[in-house]
Amino acid sequence: MITDPWFYAAAIPAALLIGLSKSGFASGFGALAVPLLALSVPVPQAAAILLPLLVASDLVGLTALVRRRDKALIRLLLPAGLLGVLVGALLFGVLSAQTVAAVVGALTLAFLATRLVFPPRADAPPPPRWLGFLLGTVSGFTSFVAHAGSPPVAFYVLPLRLPPVVYAGTMAVFFAAVNMAKWVPYAWLGLIDQRNMLTALVLVPVAMAGVGLGVWLVRRISPVHFYRILHVGMGLTGVKLLWDGLR
Numbered sequence: 001m002i003t004d005p006w007f008y009a010a011a012i013p014a015a016l017l018i019g020l021s022k023s024g025f026a027s028g029f030g031a032l033a034v035p036l037l038a039l040s041v042p043v044p045q046a047a048a049i050l051l052p053l054l055v056a057s058d059l060v061g062l063t064a065l066v067r068r069r070d071k072a073l074i075r076l077l078l079p080a081g082l083l084g085v086l087v088g089a090l091l092f093g094v095l096s097a098q099t100v101a102a103v104v105g106a107l108t109l110a111f112l113a114t115r116l117v118f119p120p121r122a123d124a125p126p127p128p129r130w131l132g133f134l135l136g137t138v139s140g141f142t143s144f145v146a147h148a149g150s151p152p153v154a155f156y157v158l159p160l161r162l163p164p165v166v167y168a169g170t171m172a173v174f175f176a177a178v179n180m181a182k183w184v185p186y187a188w189l190g191l192i193d194q195r196n197m198l199t200a201l202v203l204v205p206v207a208m209a210g211v212g213l214g215v216w217l218v219r220r221i222s223p224v225h226f227y228r229i230l231h232v233g234m235g236l237t238g239v240k241l242l243w244d245g246l247r
Contacts, residue, residue: 015053017036018054021150021214022060033147034046034047043146050200051182052197053207054179058172059176070162080140081143081177083140085178092189100141102246105240105243107155108235108242109238111155135152140178143182150237151237
């Protein structure tokens with residue numbers, strides 16, 4: 001496995017961010033894990049190392065939150081997310097991870113700017129279902145390429161103003177399925193090897209500790225503060241992804 005201490009200086013915070021994002025508490029921050037780990041290893045290797053952490057964190061998050069999912073929302077988003085994974089596998093190598101990061105970052109900042117300029121009204125209708133399917137597909141694609149699936153799907157789900165625990169449970173189910181669907185294409189692309197998997201096993205406890213902390217917080221924080229944290233996380237993520245992509 002990787003033994004470079006500088007690698008773990010980036011990997012441990014990245015694993016903690018993944019755990020927190022899988023709890024639903026800081027979902028916007030999860031997209032920062034690959035850019036952070038890419039400071040020490042190439043982007044495809046960073047994505048491969050983080051995949052087992054994502055799956056392990058998904059299992060912990062599902063145990064705590066699966067009963068609080070929005071079933072109708074899952075029926076809409078999940079087929080779209082799996083379609084996005086398929087598109088990502090077919091186009092892998094055509095679009096670089098940096099290009100995808102820049103696009104996701106720009107869209108994230110545009111979404112936040114729109115909400116600041118035109119804040120949602122309490123009586124505003126929910127966004128159309130076709131938009132949910134489209135953004136679910138984009139989420140599956142960006143998740144496959146750079147584990148940056150949270151911002152696109154959040155564009156659709158955040159305006160629904162779900163209770164925090166329901167939001168967290170819905171995202172836990174959606175991304176658990178999307179991440180499990182990545183295994184075969186990642187292996188086919190040669191990203192799953194012994195060195196990466198052994199390194200991932202060392203980091204799994206850190207990610208699961210982040211999930212436990214996040215679940216504890218999401219059950220105790222008010223909806224107002226919960227969504228403020230999500231928007232701040234998305235803003236920081238958008239700036240970071242756009243910067244990495246342009247650089």
